[in-house]
Amino acid sequence: MTCSEKECQKPAHTRGWCRMHYIRWYRHGDPHATTKKIVRGTLAERLWGHVDKSGPHWLWTGNVNRKGYGTLGRGKRGDGKVLAHVAAWEVTYGPVPEGLFVLHHCDIPACTRPSCLFLGTLADNNQDMCNKGRSANQQKTHCPYGHEYTLENTLHKKHGRQCRVCNNAYERRRRAAKRAASV
Numbered sequence: 815m816t817c818s819e820k821e822c823q824k825p826a827h828t829r830g831w832c833r834m835h836y837i838r839w840y841r842h843g844d845p846h847a848t849t850k851k852i853v854r855g856t857l858a859e860r861l862w863g864h865v866d867k868s869g870p871h872w873l874w875t876g877n878v879n880r881k882g883y884g885t886l887g888r889g890k891r892g893d894g895k896v897l898a899h900v901a902a903w904e905v906t907y908g909p910v911p912e913g914l915f916v917l918h919h920c921d922i923p924a925c926t927r928p929s930c931l932f933l934g935t936l937a938d939n940n941q942d943m944c945n946k947g948r949s950a951n952q953q954k955t956h957c958p959y960g961h962e963y964t965l966e967n968t969l970h971k972k973h974g975r976q977c978r979v980c981n982n983a984y985e986r987r988r989r990a991a992k993r994a995a996s997v
Contacts (some may be wrong), residue, residue, distance in 0.1 A: 819845060857868040858905045860886055861898065865926050874898040882923035902926040915939060947987065
């Protein structure tokens with residue numbers, strides 16, 4: 815069985831295509847594509863060349879990191895990479911001041927629309943996350959041992975909250991061990 819593409823006589827590998835056509839489809843979404851869209855020029859030209867401005871959010875269509883944030887090179891080899899939303903801020907408003915970060919009002923990592931971005935500290939980002947209910951610990955209703963987090967059963971400590979029942983059991987074990995060690 816040969817590749818299903820016209821004029822290709824290579825043996826079929828996957829989905830009816832030869833290895834070459836399958837890999838092109840897998841990487842680029844098209845079995846005939848040979849390379850990714852390459853945009854050259856200034857940071858602004860490269861940035862906006864990879865942005866889809868057709869919707870209410872301007873979505874990054876280039877490379878993304880594990881968390882879904884767009885990335886692009888700063889320029890020459892060795893200059894490093896920059897997050898796409900940070901580049902959008904820099905191109906539109908200028909450099910980001912020391913100690914501040916570019917945050918999203920919309921909470922869409924791939925969004926590069928300048929009106930969806932604002933500057934803030936790391937504390938502002940964490941507070942924004944908590945206000946919008948995106949903190950992983952906010953979603954938890956019970957401790958790891960199954961006790962419900964209620965006003966009466968919750969201790970707020972330096973590193974988060976803890977179940978009062980579990981904390982009391984821990985303290986009893988700790989005091990007993992301390993007494994046993996001193997005897």
